[in-house]
């Protein structure tokens with residue numbers, strides 16, 4: 001229908017007409033569900049169990065390559081790839097260990113092993129490209145995730161969420177003074193958003209904001225525009241997006257339903273980034289006061 005091939009796993013991700021086609025998206029989900037059931041049916045159940053309970057190594061390996069900018073380094077070598085001993089030298093890690101991490105990921109279709117010990121990016125690993133040159137990445141580590149919601153999301157899950165997951169079992173039985181398993185893991189009785197505001201973690205909070213921007217872009221706008229009968233609301237009604245981050249979910253709604261007034265509420269440190277986001281995507285919404293960005297001081301903390 002779109003006159004295009006299904007994107008190859010070997011090529012970097014590039015948005016295509018298929019991404020926005022609900023029939024293709026649904027077919028993809030059916031294939032994935034059926035393939036997963038087939039694997040669970042025919043695979044040795046002990047292997048299956050072992051794969052489930054050792055899946056933390058996947059998160060750890062993705063966290064390792066993401067924080068060491070491995071996809072960005074491989075990108076410079078292009079589709080012919082880079083030998084693990086050269087990659088190891090660039091990231092300061094022993095060649096054989098680098099090789100094992102890369103093979104672990106490549107056998108899970110995250111990177112491609114072009115020839116033995118030579119690795120290149122593929123469709124999945126290209127999502128953690130920082131979209132900056134290596135020298136820019138190194139020059140300002142605090143901003144290194146700014147242009148890559150994929151790398152920001154991978155970093156948040158592989159680091160903060162992974163840390164928190166280790167306390168889930170204990171937390172469910174006895175949360176003690178903690179608001180979440182994450183807070184139990186780091187022995188901090190506030191919540192992750194307050195923790196993000198501590199000086200050493202500001203870069204993580206900034207990375208989280210970038211990850212949230214990806215949330216609105218990832219899904220077709222209809223998910224948000226048809227979730228509620230927005231048209232039925234009286235003109236001028238106020239819609240409040242509580243904990244809306246930069247407002248990436250409000251954006252498609254505000255574009256489709258200009259008769260409403262929107263308030264995006266989030267913590268104060270998110271608001272400067274939110275202003276930039278609206279200026280870049282729908283500047284008239286701010287100048288016409290159709291969208292208001294409201295910073296909530298951290299002292300008004302409530303549990304989200």
Ligand SMILES: C[S@@+](CC[C@H](N)C(=O)[O-])C[C@H]1O[C@@H](n2cnc3c(N)ncnc32)[C@H](O)[C@@H]1O
Pocket residue numbers: 193212213215216242243244245246248249265266267270296300301302304
């Ligand atoms: C998981 S994110 C969800 C973002 C957005 N709703 C989305 O779906 O993309 C939760 C958001 O709640 C915000 N948040 C946390 N505590 C808050 C508070 N006390 N007041 C307002 N926003 C808060 C965070 O900064 C973060 O942007």
